[in-house]
Amino acid sequence: MSVPTELIQRLGNVKKVTVLTGAGVSAESGVPTFRDAQTGLWAKYSPEELATPRAFRRNPRLVWEWYEWRRKLVADAQPNAAHFALAEMENIFAQFQLITQNVDGLHQRAGSRNVIELHGNIARTKCFEEGRVVSTWKETGDVPPKCPACGGPLRPDVVWFEEAVPEEKIALANEFSTSCDVFFSIGTSAMVYPAASLPLEALESGATLVEINPQSTPLSKKANFVLSGAAGLIVPELVNCLGD
Numbered sequence: 001m002s003v004p005t006e007l008i009q010r011l012g013n014v015k016k017v018t019v020l021t022g023a024g025v026s027a028e029s030g031v032p033t034f035r036d037a038q039t040g041l042w043a044k045y046s047p048e049e050l051a052t053p054r055a056f057r058r059n060p061r062l063v064w065e066w067y068e069w070r071r072k073l074v075a076d077a078q079p080n081a082a083h084f085a086l087a088e089m090e091n092i093f094a095q096f097q098l099i100t101q102n103v104d105g106l107h108q109r110a111g112s113r114n115v116i117e118l119h120g121n122i123a124r125t126k127c128f129e130e131g132r133v134v135s136t137w138k139e140t141g142d143v144p145p146k147c148p149a150c151g152g153p154l155r156p157d158v159v160w161f162e163e164a165v166p167e168e169k170i171a172l173a174n175e176f177s178t179s180c181d182v183f184f185s186i187g188t189s190a191m192v193y194p195a196a197s198l199p200l201e202a203l204e205s206g207a208t209l210v211e212i213n214p215q216s217t218p219l220s221k222k223a224n225f226v227l228s229g230a231a232g233l234i235v236p237e238l239v240n241c242l243g244d
Helices: 005-011 023-027 053-058 060-076 081-089 167-179 197-204 231-243
Strands: 016-021 095-100 115-117 120-127 154-158 182-186 208-213 225-228
Touching: 005 208, 005 231, 016 081, 016 167, 016 197, 053 060, 060 120, 060 154, 081 231, 095 167, 115 167, 167 197, 182 197, 197 208, 208 231
Parallel strands: 016 095, 016 182, 095 115, 182 208, 208 225
Antiparallel strands: 120 154
């Protein structure tokens, strides 16, 4: 679909843009959504059985190995046209903030610099007991490996079920959502909180709300502009229009 002229004109007169991205953007790079990833050896498990602190305490090896498998899926994926176009958008506006629910790091690999990762990053590892991020550890054959500082088990640095998004991240995301001129919600179901509250807060604060998604969501009836389709097609077209 073509980008509405009114939206392009509006974007030409604003300084502050905030973008929220969800699993739909990563899916276009072949990264399976959380539930779609349950294939092969992992098909008999539900994500809730593997992505909770309780599951990790019960069977840390199982959870670690599942995430090692997921890390390989992510490592094999490449940023798509939407990721690269969003990185270009960062250079167009005086203030541009990207907020993502994705944990794959594809935005950074495409060149985005100002990224708030609400749910963490699957490539990072932290101590389960003390929460400190750990970049190296001694290979002892333990699965999961041990924290070099306290000896506790290591885990992926992602937000699990039954865990809260870090307060400092959601506070920063709220700040950029309530102070922007235009807010984009791209490839997200608008049903996972607290991220789902961000576009509504932007709207209430007077921002123009734009949704880009192949399917309608609870946000669709409230958005000022709804661009129905794949982010990998629409976002590059949007950036091309802004450059004309």
